[in-house]
Amino acid sequence: MVSDDSANLTCVIIGCMVKDYEGLKKQAIRLRKEGLSYGEISKDSGIPKSTLSYWLKNIPLERHQKERFYTKQIQYLSLGAQSQKERRKREIEEIINLAAEEISLPITPDAYRLIGAALYWAEGSKGGMLEMTNSDPHLILFFVRWTEIIFNIPAINLKARLNIYPQQNESEVKKFWSELTDIPVKNFGKTYVKPFSSGYKKNNLYYGTMRIEVPKSTNMKHKVFGWLKAVLSENEMKVKLVQRKWQKLAGTSRPINL
Known part of the structure; x- marks a missing residue:
């Protein structure tokens, strides 16, 4: 009870x-x-x-209160997207840093030679002499040093040309590339200035496009492709067989300007 x-x-x-x-x-x-x-x-x-x-x-709820909620929701979504972007950026940086640790330095001479050959295969000129055109300072400097180490051609013997926009300072851009590569300013040929356009994408790190020319280097270029041929030889048979099977594709017409 x-x-x-x-x-x-x-x-x-x-x-x-x-x-x-x-x-x-x-x-x-x-x-x-x-x-x-x-x-x-x-x-x-x-x-x-x-x-x-x-x-x-x-x-x-009053209308202004609903508008306040909507505004705050947009802000939260924006912050969430920014947070995800920053997190992904950190993840990518971590992947790159860990991958960099997998490479043993200094690189062996053979590896260095083939890295340069592969870059040339992707970015270099396929006709005439050895030429490399790019806007990335890292790649351009690598090519200049690679040319000196592999072919014993110093930077002072290289030729260069610029491709810039009208609003860029040609003299300053030349000085930038000259200081980076040690190619004398007097070795720079006539600069190509792109026609003016009303639409430009802002890029604070844009230094124009640099073309490096190695004089009297036609045979050197063939040598580079010989190194690549050796590396790619194990795939050559399959490439030829598939190309032969699909020979009809070779006759497809394409626009003249491509």
Whole structure:
């Protein structure tokens, strides 16, 4: 049998709980009418969002309050996208740094020679003399040093040409590439300036496009492709077989300007 004291205590506890419940609900309603979101009310009062949704579903909002919620949602989405972008950027940097640690330096002479040959295969001129055209300072400097180490041709004997936009300072761009490569400014030929266009993509690291020319180097170019032939020889048979099978593709016409 429950004593009178226990019953009274139970009533007091239940009464307090009901009172506290009603107080929290009134507080939530007041905050909602002030224009706070469920998240803001939950953070302020500790009431779960699910409870707030049930309590406040019939509380009307003013137009400016709805606009405020919409603006904040856009901001949160933007911050979330930016956060994901930054996280992915860090992941990529980590991948690159770990991969760099896999390479043993200094590179062996044979590896260095073949790296340069592969870069030339991808980016170099296939006709005439040895020529490399690119806008990446790292690649251009590598080619200049590679030419000196592999073919014993110093930078002072190389020729160069620039390809720039009208708004760029030709003299300053020449000085940049000359300082980077040690090719004298007097070795630079006539600069090609692209026709003016109203649409330009801003790039604070753009130094124009640099073309390196190695004089009297036709035989050197053939030598480079000989090194590549040796590396690719194990694939040569399959390439020829597939090309022969699909010979009909070779007769496909293409636009003259390609």
